[in-house]
């Protein structure tokens with residue numbers, strides 16, 4: 001039985017566009033975050049007019065052209081696979097704007113949504129400007145590409161980050177949560193995880209749980225799955241022999257990433 005927090009790939013053909021994942025507020029139980037993953041063949045075009053959401057268009061794999069008003073960003077994208085392990089290009093588009101994404105090569109494009117709380121300029125987020133950091137030690141080492149961190153004022157509510165975790169390691173670990181609007185102690189950010197595994201037949205474990213265990217789901221996540229994190233701690237563990245990738249979308253009432261570690265496991269950080 002697949003958890004209600006886990007979404008398997010859709011693979012729905014929508015003309016020249018294939019919808020691989022769609023986790024939107026209308027049916028996800030989330031109030032802030034939305035996510036779509038689309039696949040474009042060369043020449044295929046996806047168009048959207050944003051209502052009250054802003055959107056980060058991530059050139060996940062392959063190359064695309066993005067057009068928004070007078071902005072034309074051609075041949076963006078830097079990698080054939082997310083496991084090329086290099087940052088990619090993205091485009092931020094504010095609420096109320098229309099945009100078009102065209103496939104230059106075969107491409108996978110992540111569309112990351114959250115409420116637009118103020119109009120902001122359309123912006124190309126170049127791969128070369130994406131901050132990379134190494135987090136953790138021992139068996140919780142991971143590499144993070146900060147596509148739209150809270151330190152970047154380009155977005156009004158949206159946060160986007162991608163994380164690589166090698167086999168035998170945990171990430172989003174020690175377990176942390178950000179489900180209380182209680183700054184400066186903690187911020188409330190809903191979250192989605194879009195997972196890829198290398199090799200593709202692999203799986204990783206993700207647990208989503210709350211202090212009172214009113215929510216406690218442990219999933220074997222596979223290539224192309226999305227996990228919804230409405231509340232709670234959300235660690236990921238990666239079996240030996242495999243590499244994990246996930247793209248996180250986060251948003252909430254305040255665009256600040258202030259998490260709270262599970263006190264039972266915070267000692268991990270003191271070693």
Ligand SMILES: O=C[C@H](O)[C@@H](O)[C@H](O)CC(=O)O
Nearest residue numbers: 135142161163171172173248
């Ligand atoms: O809250 C953010 C997400 O859980 C991940 O981006 C996590 O922070 C990645 C990590 O630090 O391992």
